[in-house]
Amino acid sequence: MGAGRLYAAVAAGGFRRYATYRAATAAGVFTNTVFGLILVSTYRALWDERPHLGGYDEAQAVTYVWLGQAFLSTLAIGGGGVEDELMERIRTGDVAIDLYRPADLQLWWLAADLGRACFQLLGRGLVPFVFGALCFPVYLPADAGRWAAFLGAVVLAMLVGFGIRYLVALSAFWLLDGTGVVQMAWLLGFFCSGMLLPLNVFPGALGEVVRVLPWSSLLQAPTDILLGQADPLPTCLFQAAWAVALLGAGRLLQSAATRRVVVQGG
Amino acid sequence: MAERAGHRLAEGVRAYRLVAGMWVRSTMAYRASFVMTTFGNFAATFLDFVAIMLMFSRVDALGGWPLPEVAFLYGLSAASFGLADLLIGSMDRLGRRVRDGTLDTLLVRPAPVLAQVAADRFALRRLGRVTQGALVLGWSLTRVDVHWTAGRLLLMPVTVVSGCGIFCAVFVAGAAFQFVAQDASEVQNAFTYGGTTLLQYPPTVFAKELVRGVTFVLPLAFVNWLPATHVLGRPYPLGLPGWLAWAPPLVAVGCCALAGLAWRTGLRSYRSTGS
Secondary structure (H helix, E strand, O other): OHHHHHHHHHHHHHHHHHHOOHHHHHHHHHHHHHHHHHHHHHHHHHHHHOOOHHHOOHHHHHHHHHHHHHHHHHOOOOOOOOHHHHHHHHHHOOHHHHHOOOOOHHHHHHHHHHHHHHHHHHHHHHHHHHHHHHHOOOOOOOOHHHHHHHHHHHHHHHHHHHHHHHHHHHOHHHHOOOHHHHHHHHHHHHHHHOOOOOHHHOOHHHHHHHHHOHHHHOOHHHHHHHOOOOOHHHHHHHHHHHHHHHHHHHHHHHHHHHHHOOOOOO | OHHHHHHHHHHHHHHHHHHHHHHHHHHHOOHHHHHHHHHHHHHHHHHHHHHHHHHHOOOOEEOOEEHHHHHHHHHHHHHHHHHHHHHHHHHHHHHHHHHHOOHHHHHHOOOOHHHHHHHOOOOHHHHHHHHHHHHHHHHHHHHOOOOOOHHHHHHHHHHHHHHHHHHHHHHHHHHHHHHHHHHHHHHHHHHOHHHHHHHOOOHHHOOHHHHHHHHHHOOHHHOOHHHHHHHHOOOOOOOOOHHHHHOHHHHHHHHHHHHHHHHHHHHHOOOOOOO
């Protein structure tokens, strides 16, 4: 019970911390909306040329764009989650303070990241999505069950997103300067999550490969549930399996790292 | 008066070269890191083009434009933006300097502040973006069906240099806005990165109001849309006269003058945090 309250407090702190920077949030909302407008135009041209491309109709493709803009910062697909701070703490040696706290390192940062993600979803994701839904023909199901499944899938996506970024952050124990790894993770994430183009539009074998990788849990899985393109139960199980695998790998790597770590600084 | 302005300009260029040169030397201290980050920069911008190639793996034309012609737009936009980003792309860090008070250091130095801010953290790795844009442009030039005349050939370098000027003006105006906005530095990404993304696609893809907006209000269309439609012999959606393809240098000069005014106003309104 006590531990649960601790992590809830950390999560609430993460939420409040990001909620402090109102001007930055407004700027982010504006930028996401502009990018959404550009992408919507290109997607509509694409679907005009090939209606029902990837099994989506035009309204579904437009919905996909606005969900992508809503999830970009929520799931930190382009980076910018708590991993930046964790890497900096590993590099400077401040991570030693985190390690002797009476709390688990992974759960602590997971809680902080979930708090951040919840704020980004409400503060940064909701407005562009509502704007898109009001200004463009979008596909929104009337079925409450589907919305519930969608929200469940979003939470699972947050776990998978953190799982990937925690592994990226821990690499700093060995590399110290994680700039290269962060950049690679960013590129892979952008390409394989479907931020560029829905994964079901990818041609042939490439499409099949990216759909089984963990990044497909981020944007593609929740979106396909909402758009009625995927069965909720197997999709959520797929996400949950990746979440367990990635968080488990993070735990293994964490114990390896903390056994061999020589903290920087005096 | 003109002599004094010329003197100021020479002074600014000299300060820019000194600061940028220092950052290049500092970058070259870690050569492996430089090579990797330059490649990363190249790969990151290549991703935009991958999206276009993926689209064209499913369709033959977008808004009526085939792949080589879209690549032509892409190359012009990416090369112009890449050059501007290389030259003064670090200006989006100004908000941070205003917030933590380090801008004061630049104010007391005997060199133009604009030159110092523009050269701050000069990042040679951004050559990656320029190279990527130039490669796509080169590829598209071998594929597009254009009757090349001396005028059209001359228009190519003129377009890239003017486009760079227009994007530089956007960077400077964005930085001037940060004197007021501080935390809201992300707003300018909508116009810089958003602008170059927009211009990578044919104007026929976008709504007429949007095309009007980027032609008459924020004249990004002069970076590549107007010259490219002229060279490719395609009609511009707004039915503007063909000679406007030669307007980019004038537009660039006008934009830079306005951005300079905005910068001056921003800098005059600056109040130090005092820390």
